[in-house]
Amino acid sequence: MDDLIDDIDELDDDSTFESDTHSETSMYEHFRFVADKGQSLLRVDKFLVDRMMGATRNRIQLAAEAGCILVNGLPVKSNYRVKPLDVVSLVMARPRRELEIIPEDIPLNIVYEDADLLVVNKPAGLVVHPGHGNYTGTLVNALAWYLRDDPTYDPSDPRLGLVHRIDKDTSGLLVVAKKPEAKADLSLQFFHKTTTRTYNALVWGIIRDDEGTIEGNIARNPRDRMQMMVFPEGDQGKSAVTHYRVLERLGYVTLVECRLETGRTHQIRVHMKYIGHTLFNDERYGGSDILKGTTFTKYKQFVQNCFEQCPRQALHAKTLGFRHPATGETMSFDSVIPEDMEGLIQRWRTYANTKEL
Template sequence: MSTVDTQEPNENELFEHHRFVASKGQEPLRVDKFLMNFIENATRNKIQQAAKEKHIWVNDAVVKQNYKVKAGDEVKVMFEHPPYEFLLTPENIPLDIVYEDDALLVVNKPAGMVVHPGHGNYTGTLINALIYHIDNLPVNSNERPGLVHRIDKDTSGLLVVAKTEKAMTHLAKQFFDKTTEREYVALVWGDVTEDSGIIEGHIARNPKNRLQMQVFEEGEQGKEAITHYKVLERIGYVTLVSCKLETGRTHQIRVHMKYIGHTLFNDERYGGDKILKGTTFTKYKQFVENAFKVLPRQALHAKTLGFVHPETGEYMRFNSEIPDDMVLCIDKWKHYSKHQQ
């Protein structure tokens, strides 16, 4: 099934709106399951509540959650959520602060923490923690205090946060001008053939699955995206790679690595939570399942961050250790690989 259009949610509104049109090949499917396939954080409870409030329409008629969506149906749903200004509640959440001065701070975000409040994630975010610890953070164009860039919920690693208007403007321009240094470490499926390379391909939202991004080779849609990769270690059926971003698109490394045939290990959204390489032996399958349990997220860590300090003009470069869950998973693969030789 696919969507041909959707209205992106507006965080300043009281309601989150979505609109989808089922593709020609759509088999009959309950509308609640249809919506869960396309809307991030659309839990069954959230959809049931929308249905109770008569906020699900098919072809402009209110339907119940058991309505079967068919090819060509226009599906609309509206979720109620608090206004964005009410989401900015200070919360006493510990932060791993790597560096801090009067202009900025660098924080090491753990996997599982959402960067900013939004649909389905109203508490426990990095911003909730930041506004508890720091007064009067400047606000960016999206009304998000302190944020200059972000990383995915299940990606760990370094972020710089602006504490003054000048710092925000200066840092934002560096990201726009592509002068910052951002290096990630990823564990990917398969043996990456080339020792290093450059992945180029415009990235835009996948028209068949709105929760995914996709590479468009010809650049007829999407935004330019460039990733430089280097093999750090080959470990049997997986490879440890370094990825340096020249651009910063949504899911860039995850999408680019899948594009060249090396999906991130245990990246559920892009199919990396399946056994993509290896044998059919039962013991191997059990080993991979155990590795998934050790690392219950995509194997991606924002290891290095470099930028020019907005006040001093000094180039600053920060490194962070690969977190324990990734280290344990890598060690498991090394042990397995060694015993297969």
């Protein structure tokens, strides 16, 4: 039961994250309940809460939004009313597994640490949390090793550890709680949107306005579960707000700063695509195609060289700010753009200044 509750909890972007999404498309049944012959009409979220110890209605609703609640084999919304003999299933994208956090000696870039928390600058390519296909070699495994001599730190305790997340191929700053009180306080700060987070992103196309705000509910794409998408009418998904500011216009791409007001899965990637400016080399959302520019062979080769320079979505969590959970002090952190992305920006800067291709 606990691993399913944790899986559902990971879908709760309000208090946390842009989460890792894995490439598995098969769905695995974790639990199944059959309504009895005398079952009165009852919302499926209430039906499941009554049968699953530790599950909250909000978590069940999140699972329904993610397409993880099936009735008679078909996904339903949380307001579906269960009828007699309905078969209600909870499915996830990975099989059930008792997860043991194994400490692993993986280098960490710790930019700040005290008795309550630490701030780490995550490199691109490092998954933050064990999950399907990535049960080892994650940031959580690295933290378990780094804090192995701390008797109060249990990597398997959900009251400790990561407060928010970023995608595997996004680099940048994350805060980690070493005490339950610290995680509870920091989680509330994220929930109430009192933290500050800015990202630098290189996107396809020239953004005309110097700054702007993108608003649009985000939910899983019903045609592709590996993608999120914007539902502008607001009848699906969760509200999401991204503020952006142009830092530099570079030929057929633009360097922008994005400030998150909310923290939905893939929020910046989805919102920028929604306004027609997909992140450069974001394969999942089509940014690994040449979306702007010329048809010249030399230009195509230039872009290919850029893809090789930064072989991931050009997104970096640059700044992070919050109130220290113990002292109340305002904490602010800034990180240097990593070498692969900085080299990419410099290539486009050179191109914009010469336009030889």
